[in-house]
Amino acid sequence: MKSTDKSIGTTPNGRTDKNWGDSRSMSALQKNSETPRFSNEAMQEAERIFKRYPEDKRQSALLPLLHLAQRDFGGWLSPQALDYVAEVIGIPPIRVYEVATFYTMYNLKPVGKYHVQVCTNISCWLCGSDGIMDALTGKLDLKIGDSSDDGRFTLTEVECLGACANAPMLQINDDYYEDLTPEKVADLIDRLP
């Protein structure tokens, strides 16, 4: 449905973009809405993040808030989670969707306990990322983009992760593994608890 006032967006709660957030309180957002909602610890962290920015620039907290939500909501961001982040910041959901769908570090579907992200960009490709990926697809018996049935692994192909000097490399959850070979990758997977 189109808004009659094109300068004012409509929020999921039916409030207008213009007044959205005027009466927001962090604790009210946490207690009075349906799941997913930030845990107490995540809400405190959100408040710390907002303090880094001027009050009228809350949207600048979008990237760290998405990271926080992803950690707090089990490693991925559902549409409801994205709507919630928009609500917490006080911006239209489309602003959150635009960002969350652009960056590969935001997972828009559930991932396994170990999210294996293999860089196949130019430096890693020149240094053998094809072999790394082949070793992983064979070892994990997964296709790129798939998760294992037991929920342990998700295998993803990603763009440059900024560790080109030590290519080829991959990331598992928050950790980087560099100067890899297919043999090292197989051993790495075997050593995961």
Ligand code: FES
């Ligand atoms: S190309 Fe792989 S980390 Fe940069």
